[in-house]
Amino acid sequence: MNPHVFKIIHVLSVLLLFYAFGALSSLSAEAREGTTNNRTADNANAYAKRIYKALHGLALLLILLTGLAQMHLLKTGFPVWIQVKMGVWLLIGGSLSLVVRRPHWRSWTWALLLAIAAVAVTAAIIH
Numbered sequence: 001m002n003p004h005v006f007k008i009i010h011v012l013s014v015l016l017l018f019y020a021f022g023a024l025s026s027l028s029a030e031a032r033e034g035t036t037n038n039r040t041a042d043n044a045n046a047y048a049k050r051i052y053k054a055l056h057g058l059a060l061l062l063i064l065l066t067g068l069a070q071m072h073l074l075k076t077g078f079p080v081w082i083q084v085k086m087g088v089w090l091l092i093g094g095s096l097s098l099v100v101r102r103p104h105w106r107s108w109t110w111a112l113l114l115a116i117a118a119v120a121v122t123a124a125i126i127h
């Protein structure tokens with residue numbers, strides 16, 4: 001298959017990942033700050049969080065699979081820039097708990113997430 005197809009899905013999955021992070025960040029802040037003060041709203045918040053956690057997982061899986069597919073089709077081997085991207089992938093996966101459990105740190109978390117995503121994007125473009 002054309003590697004461009006995988007690249008398009010790869011980049012769209014990164015967008016999906018950050019959409020899920022954004023939703024989880026605001027839902028977690030809402031739950032912590034107690035802006036929801038009834039059981040129905042709390043249940044709706046918990047349900048929405050489950051959906052966005054699943055989206056986060058789906059996006060991570062798609063990033064990995066389309067990344068591996070491009071490696072195969074472009075015959076990149078396993079150079080340092082790919083190793084860096086895999087490190088970023090692990091960090092971004094692990095930062096879900098930071099977004100959900102520490103919503104009051106969200107300004108810092110956002111800066112950190114953007115900085116590590118910038119490393120992966122730079123590694124993909126300049127190598």
Ligand code: HEM
Pocket residue numbers: 007010011014063064066067068070071074076082085086088089092116117118120121124125
């Ligand atoms: C398992 C981890 C990953 C692997 C194996 C991987 C692999 C790849 C490969 C092989 C390419 C094609 C590069 C080329 O055409 O020369 C690519 C492109 C790209 N990757 Fe990843 N990637 C991974 C994670 C990520 C992450 C976490 C991000 C961003 C947060 C990201 C952003 C991009 C972007 C923006 C491109 C397109 C660059 C261009 O315009 O050519 N990747 N990736």
